[in-house]
Amino acid sequence: MSPPNDRMSPEERRAGASLASIFALRMLGLFLILPVFSVYAKTLPGGDNLALVGFALGAYGLTQAIFQIPYGIASDIFGRKQVIVVGLLVFALGSFVAAWAPDMTWVIIGRVLQGAGAISAAVTALAADLTREEHRTKVMAMIGSSIGLVFALSLVGAPILYGWIGMAGLFIMTGVLALLAIILLLKAVPPAPPPHGHEKLPLRKVVLDPDLIRLNVGIFVLHMVQMAMFVVLPHALVNHGGLEAASHWQVYLPAVLFSFAIMVPAIIAAERKDKMRPIFLAAIALLVVVQSGLLIYSASLWALALWLTLFFVAFNVLEATLPSLVSRTAPPSAKGAALGVYNTTQALGLFIGGAAGGYIAQHFGDNAVFAACTGLVLVWLVVAKSMNFPQRRVVAAATQTAQET
Numbered sequence: 001m002s003p004p005n006d007r008m009s010p011e012e013r014r015a016g017a018s019l020a021s022i023f024a025l026r027m028l029g030l031f032l033i034l035p036v037f038s039v040y041a042k043t044l045p046g047g048d049n050l051a052l053v054g055f056a057l058g059a060y061g062l063t064q065a066i067f068q069i070p071y072g073i074a075s076d077i078f079g080r081k082q083v084i085v086v087g088l089l090v091f092a093l094g095s096f097v098a099a100w101a102p103d104m105t106w107v108i109i110g111r112v113l114q115g116a117g118a119i120s121a122a123v124t125a126l127a128a129d130l131t132r133e134e135h136r137t138k139v140m141a142m143i144g145s146s147i148g149l150v151f152a153l154s155l156v157g158a159p160i161l162y163g164w165i166g167m168a169g170l171f172i173m174t175g176v177l178a179l180l181a182i183i184l185l186l187k188a189v190p191p192a193p194p195p196h197g198h199e200k201l202p203l204r205k206v207v208l209d210p211d212l213i214r215l216n217v218g219i220f221v222l223h224m225v226q227m228a229m230f231v232v233l234p235h236a237l238v239n240h241g242g243l244e245a246a247s248h249w250q251v252y253l254p255a256v257l258f259s260f261a262i263m264v265p266a267i268i269a270a271e272r273k274d275k276m277r278p279i280f281l282a283a284i285a286l287l288v289v290v291q292s293g294l295l296i297y298s299a300s301l302w303a304l305a306l307w308l309t310l311f312f313v314a315f316n317v318l319e320a321t322l323p324s325l326v327s328r329t330a331p332p333s334a335k336g337a338a339l340g341v342y343n344t345t346q347a348l349g350l351f352i353g354g355a356a357g358g359y360i361a362q363h364f365g366d367n368a369v370f371a372a373c374t375g376l377v378l379v380w381l382v383v384a385k386s387m388n389f390p391q392r393r394v395v396a397a398a399t400q401t402a403q404e405t
Contacts, residue, residue, distance in 0.1 A: 054358015061350025228357030
């Protein structure tokens with residue numbers, strides 16, 4: 001049995017679960033439209049332009065990148081919860097604008113407003129405030145896992161919901177969920193500590209840290225690849241798999257369930273058995289296999305199902321471990337700043353991935369998207385191999401020498 005000190009308190013568990021839920025509800029605004037948007041866009045004026053469709057997908061990430069660090073700084077000055085409420089209100093407004101949108105231009109405006117509700121840094125900073133340092137990694141992993149879970153559930157549920165309520169209904173639903181997240185924040189999350197005042201964030205120290213740079217490169221590439229491939233994958237399922245958008249869940253559901261069956265023991269081994277380095281690098285290598293596989297052969301439903309399943313395995317492992325690694329790698333006095341920079345690079349990946357994926361598909365074809373993604377992930381793998389992985393405190397001193405050999 002673990003000593004009581006090694007266990008999270010009820011307040012820490014409540015904080016982690018409720019903040020992960022708020023984070024997940026906000027991420028629905030991005031993920032729910034991914035599987036069906038390129039199909040839906042053809043029904044709107046301007047929706048036949050894949051570059052414009054990709055920009056609409058990625059516009060969310062652009063304003064996320066712009067506002068992430070300012071929101072984090074504002075949360076230091078005015079308080080975490082106040083800033084999160086404002087961000088969720090802006091996000092809900094953008095959802096309702098996108099639901100009403102009569103053409104692609106207004107969809108983009110709605111997506112820009114959604115992204116302007118950039119609460120990721122404030123949420124993760126609040127999670128750090130409400131947990132002891134020895135349990136912070138668990139909470140960060142919980143939040144990271146919520147992203148992978150919502151992504152997976154969105155890919156399964158979005159085609160079904162799209163068939164029932166249409167794209168306008170999907171946008172309205174995400175807006176309503178954002179408003180419900182405000183209630184969850186105010187009622188379920190433990191009281192936040194007082195604002196820190198006008199403390200200056202040590203951004204320079206965080207930005208120039210070599211290991212944090214490698215992790216930021218990782219989240220940038222992961223979300224760039226995710227957005228780029230989903231510009232073209234829905235069409236591939238329609239054209240090569242013979243599945244209409246409302247039936248895509250028939251591929252996503254078994255793929256997602258299998259991927260989580262693999263992901264959970266991988267995360268346990270990484271955290272409890274100090275296997276973070278091999279599992280992290282194996283997940284990146286699996287992404288290389290997926291993208292090269294999509295490039296070489298994606299002309300049948302079975303092939304697409306295989307590559308999607310392997311993608312979900314890699315994505316979910318990496319989405320859960322990356323924020324955990326950031327929280328453990330960052331200097332104790334700069335965790336908030338590190339998470340702000342991390343979330344900014346994540347948002348940049350979302351924006352550039354969507355825009356670049358649409359441009360490449362429009363001018364060079366679907367295979368060029370997969371080729372570009374393969375190259376990007378290979379670069380990430382090389383960068384990650386030279387990273388110093390933080391170890392569990394219990395084994396850090398005993399294994400430091402062995403890790404360097």
